[in-house]
Amino acid sequence: MKAYRHLFFDLDHTLWDFERNADETLRHLYAQHNLGRFGNFTVDEFIGRYSEVNHGLWRLYQANKISQQQLRSVRFVRTLAKFDVPEEEVPATISNDFTDLLPQKSAVFPYCHEVLDYLRGRGYELHLITNGFKDVQYVKLASSNLTDYFQEIVTSECSGCLKPDRRIFEHALERSGAKAPESLMVGDNLECDVLGAYNAGIDQVYFNPDKRRHSAEVTYEISCLSELKAIL
Template identity: 75%
Template sequence: MLTLKYRHLFFDLDHTLWDFEANADETLRHLYEQYDLARYGTFTVDEFIKVYSDINHGLWRLYQNNKITQQQLRASRFPRTFVKLGLSESDSPENISEQFTDILPLKSAVFPYTHEVLNYLRDKGYVLHLITNGFKDIQHVKLKSSNLTHYFQEIITSECCGHLKPDSRIFQHALERTGATAPESLMIGDNLECDVLGAYNAGLDQVYFNPEKRRHFTQTTYEIACLSELKDIL
C-alpha cells in the first residue's frame, strides 16, 4: 500500500493549494477601481491584469534565481507594469504595491477539493507541512484567510530558511526541522523546477500538480491535474 510508503507530505502553497491567480485577479480589479486607472483611457482592467501578471512572473523567476531581492521585486513590479502599458513610472500610484501586499493575502480562494483532500490526508495519519518561497509576512495571512493553517505541522518559508526552492538546502532544512527522512517524504507542487526538480535533487519523491495539463518532458514520480487525484496515490 502506498499509504505505508510516505509519512510526511510537503505542500507548496501558491498555485498548489491557494489559488494565487484567482486571488490576484480579484485584488487587481479592486485596485484598478480604487485608483481609477480607467482615467488614463489607454488600457482595460484585463490588460492591466495581464501585463502585471507577466511582469510579476518574470520578476519572481529572477528572485528565485537570487538575481533580485524581495524589496526590488515589490518595488518594481507596478512601475514596470505602467511603463509596459505606455505610461511612465511616475504614473504608478505611490502606495499601490503596499495596497496589493495588504489586500492579496486576505483573499481566500483555494483550488477545488483543497480542504476535502487535506482532511482526508490528515485523517489517514499523514503529517502535513508546507515549503514555500513566498514571503513570510503574507504567507501566514493567506493560510489564516483560507482556513488552512491548522492542517500543517511545520510551515517552512525560504525567507526563514535562507534558501529558495529549488535549492536542495531548503528541502534538507525541512527534513531536519520535521524529523522526516527523504524516503518517507513526498513533495506536492505546481512548479517543475522549484518543486519537482528541487525535491528530486534532495532525494524526495514528487507529485507534479498540473491543472492546466501543460506539456512537459520532466520525469516526475506522480502527476495530477486535480487535487482529488491525491486520493488515488495516498
C-alpha cells in the same frame, strides 16, 4: 507503493489559487486607483501585463538576482510603463495596497480542504515549503483556513534559500523530523517543486491542473487535488 509519512506541499498555485485571488485583487486596485483615467488600457489588459511582469520578476528573485524589496517596488512601475504611464504618475501606495489585500483572499483549488482532511485523518504529517514571503504567506493561510493543517511551515526566509535549492528541502526535513524516503512533495512547479525535491531525494507529485505537456520525469502527476486519494 511507498509508505509515506510526511507530505510537503507548495502553497501558491497548488493549494491557494493565486491566479484567481490576484485577479480579484488587481480588479479592485484598478478601480481604487482609477487607472482607467490613463485612457489607454482596460482592466483585463492591466491584469495581463501585470502577470507577465510579475512572473518575470519572480524568476529573477528565485535566481537570487533581485531582492524581495526590489520585486515589490518595481512590479507596478514596470507594468504601467508598458502602457506609457510615467513612473511619477504610478500611484504611490499601489504596491503596498496589493501586498495588503491579496493575502486576505481565500480562494483555494477544488477539493483542497476535503483532501487535507482526508490526509490528516489517515495519519499523514503535513507541512509546507514555500518561496513566498513569510509575512504574506501566514495571512494567506489564515484567510483560507489552512493554517491548522500544517505542522511545519518552511519559507525561504526562515531557511535562507529558495526552491529549487536542495537546502530548503533538507531544512524542511530537519524541521519536521522526516527522512527523505518517507516524504513526498506536492507542487505545481517542475523546477522549484519537482526538480528541487528530486535533488533532495524526495518523491514528487506534479500538480498540473492545466495539463501542460512536458518531458520531465516525475514520481506522480495529477490534475486535481482529489487524485491524491488514489496515491495516498
